[in-house]
Amino acid sequence: MQIKNPYLMFLGDVPDQLAAKTAQGIVDWRRDWCLGQIRLPGCKADLGIPDMTIAEAVAAGARTMIIGVVNAGGTLPDHWTAQIVEALDAGLDIASGLHMRLGSNPEIRAAAERNGRSLFDVRHSDRVFATGKGTKRTGKRLLTVGTDCSVGKKYTALALEAGMRASGFDADFKATGQTGIFISGRGVAIDAVVADFISGAVEWISPDANADHWDLVEGQGSLFHPSFAGVSLGLLHGSQPDAFIVCHEPTRKTMRGVPTPLPTIQQVIDLTIECGRLTNPVIRCTGIAVNTQALDEGAARSLLNEISSAHGGLPATDPVRFGVENLVARIAEEFGGPAEGGNAGNA
């Protein structure tokens, strides 16, 4: 599976900007892939990129129309069908983050078939995976883990990809969730895989690679989240990381969606190492990423210093606010800098 870019971003007539959060994430990280947006009357979201017709997008080189919006119930509204069929007839593939599969709509399915186009449902995984092997693969891997869900694991991995490439590292973001898949054009929505194949799917996402290559694997959930810890553990075993970054949101009091209290950063470090050793005996924590949005700059910097001191001097940063240089420097220090002729910035 490889979603071809550039993209035309389909927003339908969603009622607010939040419903287009996935589409906005794609624009934020892959502005050059996003030629324009197409909106139906009444649409209240705006990605800040040019409005385009399907014909204009095709003329500009678009390859895929992305449905990166959420709709109440995850279904595809009937009145979106006409434009999706039009896009298929114009030669575009369609990629969707809706729960409902594109192919379950007979008109869309027929249009894809008659035009030989692909339909990507990034929330679903139809590939048959092997079960995990647990054997060591070549190349280096970093996993972002969390004290909870939605604490910046994807953002941190993407920021590290940009930062490491800028420093000359050969590094690739590896998507494990739907927004990440749109951003990288590939990946597996790991929470949608059948339970027996979680670690096997991650082994498939991050295969053997050159010794100097880094896969930066997007984490999911938390080992301490009672709903999703199984996914997080399979992801840890399958990605067999050499290094991991703990992501944290300091204002959160309970785990997302449940009354369970948040673990400490140290608990996450300890359990990640204890469990991660099974498939990588030299796993280590190389940094902490903190969402400091709720604090002013001075308080944010103090908090980061405090967190760094409390964890043996591990680099701590807010990747959004202060960048990831200290995280990249630590990786270079512990594992060596980029190889000669590194693969800088080929997004």
Place this chain on the structure above:
Amino acid sequence: MQIKNPYLMFLGDVPDQLAAKTAQGIVDWRRDWCLGQIRLPGCKADLGIPDMTIAEAVAAGARTMIIGVVNAGGTLPDHWTAQIVEALDAGLDIASGLHMRLGSNPEIRAAAERNGRSLFDVRHSDRVFATGKGTKRTGKRLLTVGTDCSVGKKYTALALEAGMRASGFDADFKATGQTGIFISGRGVAIDAVVADFISGAVEWISPDANADHWDLVEGQGSLFHPSFAGVSLGLLHGSQPDAFIVCHEPTRKTMRGVPTPLPTIQQVIDLTIECGRLTNPVIRCTGIAVNTQALDEGAARSLLNEISSAHGGLPATDPVRFGVENLVARIAEEFGGPAEGGNAGNA
């Protein structure tokens, strides 16, 4: 989902006894549910129960024909179809442990529809589960965990059900795998659930119950198995056990199917408590079940004594060889004996 008993056991023409391992397990644990077996010419398996025609089984009260055999590739051979259709026409439901779904065969599907009969594919789970909540439920729960896959977790839970019921406890085996589902008539093949819903499915399997009621949850995999640990962790969090039994096979050198070395019993106890505390802060180990098949009786008893001493006097037994009285006694000692008017032996 409730598979209605009594059963007629369909063996097809499988080439050896091993291919009927699931069917044999059902007969071993639910002899009174298994009225007879039906075999095609050339069948090399024999469950040691009467051969019957479909008409005889229906006359004797059979409700479901069970396909508890494995076939090369997990498919349903075409020459089995006629008898399956005949059984549906005679008023039986069909339950199958094959990978291939019964309803994917058009003749079987049509026969089920015209007779209003149910088709159960116990390896698949079509139910939509909620994600796990992690909140404490009423009643008591015991989970069997393992140093590896296939070390007696199902057997131990079933033996405990029988032993606890014989002692007057209100106790139910809760199936999480296909053989267990046939044996209890219900349950969820937890390794076939979508990853996001592992713990949620287990919460559904073992809901709120009376304070004196015990759910004995069949464990799967191992927290130390690189292929399946995610399933094991979701199962631990979802079942929120008050007590767990570690199951172990002392001759095993590496984890099943992979080169990973086996963990020690103590490692399993420690990590199970560490992770299990998330949804049950008072989780504790109440015993060790060891498969001593490879040893003579004297050596087996010495090994069990040695294992018990090495783990603070926890009761250790081989449930097959020496029963589970010491495990039941420990549960009574730690959690109290059966309530007045307990639910003894209502399999």
